[in-house]
Amino acid sequence: MSHDTEFHVHHDSDAAVGRRERLGVRLLIVADGAFLFGMIFSYFYLRNLNAGGNWLPKGVKHYSATSAWLVAIPFVIAAITHRAGLRSKQARNLTSVVTLLALLVGGFIQWDQLAHMPFLLKDDGGVVSFNGAYASNWALIAGSGIFHYFLSAFIALGILIRNRTTNLPEELDLWRQRTAQSWFTWCAIAAILTGITLSII
Amino acid sequence: MSTLDMTSTHSRPVPHPKRSLITRLHMGTGVVVGIIFAALAYYALKSSLLTYTDKVADPLTPHTDNIVLLGSMFAWSIGFLVGIGAFIGPWRWMIGKDLTDEEILYMAGDGQGIKRYFKYCTDHKVVGIQYLVGVMTLLGVGGTMAMMIRTNLARPGGHFVTATVYNSLVGLHGITMIIAMIIVATGPFGNYIMPIMIGAYDMAFPRLNALSWWVLFTAIPVLCSAWFLGGIPTGWTAYAPLSVQAGPGMNAFVATIIIFAVSxxxxxxxxxTTVVAMRTKGMKWNRVPIFVIGSTISVALAIPAFPTFMLAMVQTGLDRTFNTGFFDANMGGSGWLYANLFWIMGHPEVYVILIPGVAALMEIVPVFVRKPLFSYNAAIMGFAGIAGLSVLVWAHHMYIAGWAPSLNGPFMVTTEMISIPTGLLFLVLIGTLWRGKPWMKLPMLSVFAFIWDFLIGGITGIYLSDVPADGYLHGSMYVTAHFHFTLMGAALTGAIGGLAYWYPKMTGRMLNERAGYISFWFVQIGFNVLFLGMFMAGAEGQPRRVMDYAAVFAHSNMISTIGAYGVGIGMIILLWAVIHSWTKGTIAPMNPWGAKTLEWTVPYPVPLTNFDELPVITSDPYGYGKGK
Structure with a gap:
């Protein structure tokens, strides 16, 4: 490798790069948090407004609070197992499998809930619409949950593969796993917050 | 440490990683893959939805049409990014085969000449130039639309364009210019100059830096497609439920905002992250150049603000496609929800636009009066105070909408309070100029223009923040004139000053000064004629966003249109000066202004890693008059 390449690519220590990446991810979490704040604001704003009594029209079925928490639990498990993997190098292979599995199961549950929404309305022409503002908000929050699961599963799969791959920069990889921990923890917090939100129907 | 050849950065042999896909991808492959993705999404969605509607013997509804269009637009964006190689890095990380050092260097565009501007290049200087060209293009398109609007409004009963086209012009001019203004300073200068100013060898995330530009690039054709889909009839604010009911062109608006928010x-x-974590040794916070501080506060403000706009657009998109009811009162929704989400972003966004322009001018003044910046701390307090208060003022846009009238008073107070930190910015500029002998070069003219323009913009804003006065002025041309005086008078004036100041560093040549002067006076005189005329029309009661008006407003509108042509001529001259000087301008010395910040210590072309050895800072950047 040439001198130039060395200078451009390996200018900073792995720890410096790792800390920088962690800060960057935390700033993206701030942006994601603002989006979540907006969704929760929308939920409670329309709930309290209850325009025309159409927050949850009479007779419309809704998901129970349990279903919201059912989606949150896999995120919490993923955050815990990933953290355990960070603490124990020996357990890392196992914990990364559990983390990925938890995220896949959670993603599947969320997808299944979206596929079987009980509050859709179909008119004579076959056009489907959401019956009430609760239904609209629920679908949006569930959609953002799917996005969180998809992105987290991508990260967890990468960690799983990399844990089994040799010749990778070990210290930088460890920093990246710590950075991933920030994301997983945030996803768990976001899932809990949406769980609380969707419990107040 | 390294021994970079400082003079031949662009002539070194190109590092060519063998059999790497990266070497084969560029903008052309991005466009091809983007079109393929969009076409596949279009036909896949259309056929599946037709199959569905066939079952119920019903043709495609507007909602299903919207699904097809929005899906195709996002597919274009993702396809382009795939085709240009944006996802190679994350993919290779996931499969445990990290990019090699040669590949990383290749992606930095080292030794690739002009080709690197059309690739997924991670060099921050390349990204800065890409943003500069992008901004100029957007300003050209948005400015042309403004000229068409003013031509139509020159006389009552004008029929230069049809009513539908006029509506679209107003909306598209608005959103094009807002996007251009948001990136006008932080895009080109924040990417090209700022890392050098803080003594960094690159941005913190070079690949994400390229991503931010190319994601934005994919939004441009999407926004342009609105023309061919019937335009956007809502103005740039896209208020619901009008935006939910609007025709297919509105999908382009929705997709553009979502893509832009990601960028x-x-x-x-x-x-x-770059500013927080990559400042060179000795660059304590009180030694960071004020442009860097301003830009960082601006983008840090954007991080939490823009997602709410993105959310409003996601909800609009869902209402348009899947029949949700966020903004439809019949379904439990509310237009006020949109207004809140939009303005929670919308007002901070004004300051996201404004602060970097002012900060660029603060960078210029000490250099050209050879005095330290007057009260650096006041400048930071001003920026921070504006940023802090800007998130507490959004409902002043909704006084007349009837949302929470009991909050009008508190929002009036917070809005009027924002003039205090804004006043600090004036204090810093005037304090620095005080008893100085300005070197009246081109960048310095923008400082004086800003003080005049932004003073008018700021003071007229106080009237609009006042609930009773707003009751009369709301929705009138007065509002249009006010926000042009703030956005164009501050942000664009600051950016033009910044361009004149940093042009030698970005291009290696001096900007044609004579053309710059002529352009400046055309723009400034035209601008003031244009919008002072508009204040007159607004104060007399002319509503905004209308294509025709009563004869009583004829004089003020004619004055405005004449001013608009002045601005147009001035901007064309500036564009000519930029292009001509880039190729035929006088070769610039390394530090033509004798400035003390770090970007003037590196030669042109700036080496790939900016510095041979990272500098160590021992003094503040504005130590003029304190000896060497």
Missing amino acids: TAVAGMNIT
Whole structure:
């Protein structure tokens, strides 16, 4: 490798790069948090407004609070197992499998809930619409949950593969796993917050 | 440490990683893959939805049409990014085969000449130039639309364009210019100059830096497609439920904002991280150049602000496609929800636009009066105070809408309070100029223009923040004139000053000064004639966003149109000066202004890693008059 390449690519220590990446991810979490704040604001704003009594029209079925928490639990498990993997190098292979599995199961549950929404309305022409503002908000929050699961599963799969791959920069990889921990923890917090939100129907 | 050849950065042999896909991808492959993705999404969605509607013997509804269009637009964006190689890095990380050092260097565009501007190049200087060209293009398109609007309004009963086209012109001019203004300073200068100013060898996340530009690039054709889909009839604010009911062109608006918000979040995160974590040794916070501080506060403000606009657009998109009811009162929704989400972003966004322009001018003044910046701390307090208060003022846009009238008073107070930190910015500029002998070069003219323009913009804003006065002025041309005086008078004036100041560093040549002067006076005189005329019309009661008006407003509108042509001529001259000087301008010395900040210590072309050895800072950047 040439001198130039060395200078451009390996200018900073792995720890410096790792800390920088962690800060960057935390700033993206701030942006994601603002989006979540907006969704929760929308939920409670329309709930309290209850325009025309159409927050949850009479007779419309809704998901129970349990279903919201059912989606949150896999995120919490993923955050815990990933953290355990960070603490124990020996357990890392196992914990990364559990983390990925938890995220896949959670993603599947969320997808299944979206596929079987009980509050859709179909008119004579076959056009489907959401019956009430609760239904609209629920679908949006569930959609953002799917996005969180998809992105987290991508990260967890990468960690799983990399844990089994040799010749990778070990210290930088460890920093990246710590950075991933920030994301997983945030996803768990976001899932809990949406769980609380969707419990107040 | 390294021994970079400082003079031959662009002539070194191109590092060519063998059998790497990266070497084969560029903008052309991006466009091809983007079109393929869009076409596949279009036909796949259309056929599946037709199959569905066939079952119920019903043709495609507007909602299903919207699904097809929005899906195709996002598919274009993702396809382009796939085709240009944006996802190679994350993919290779996931499969445990990290990019090699040669590949990383290749992606930095080292030794690739002009080709690197059309690739997924991670060099922050390349990204800065890409943003500069992008901004100029957007300003050209948005400005042309403004000229068409003013031509139509020159006389009552004007029929230069049809009513539908006029409506679209107003909306598209608005959103094009807002996007251009948001990136006008932080895009080109924040990417090209700022890392050098803080003594960094690159941005914190070079690949994300390229991503922020190319994501934004994919939004441009999407926005342009609105013309061919019937335009956007809502103005740039896209209020619901009008935006939900609007025709297919509205999908382009929705997709553009969502894509742009992603670009902004990535760019904001990158700039903030770079400044926080990559300042060179000795550059304590009180030694950071004020442009860097201003830009960082601006993008840091954008990080939490823009996602709410993105959310409003996601909800609009869902209402348009899947029949949700966020903004439809019949379904439990509310237009006020949109207004809140939009303005929670919308007002901070004004300051996201404004602060970097002012900060660029603060960077210029000490250099050209050879005095230290007057009260650096006041400048920071001003920026921070504006940023802090800007998130507490959004409902002043909704006085007349009837949302929470009991909050009008508190929002009036917070809005009027924002003039205090804004006043600090004036204090810093005037304090620095005080008893100085300005070197009246081109960049310095923008400082004086800003003080005049932004003073008018700021003071007229106080009237609009006042609830009773707003009751009369709301929705009138007065509002249009006010926000042009703030956005164009501050942000664009600051950016033009910044361009004149940093042009030698970015291009290696001096900007044609005579053309610059002529352009300046055309723009400034035209601008003031244009919008002072508009204040007159607004104060007399002419509503905004209308294509025709009563004869009583004829004089003020004619005055405005004449002013608009002045601005147009001035901007064309500036564009000519930029292009001509880039190729035929006088070769610039390394530090033509004798400035003390770090970007003037590196030669042109700036080496790939900016510095041979990272500098160590021992003094503040404005130590003029304190000896060497």
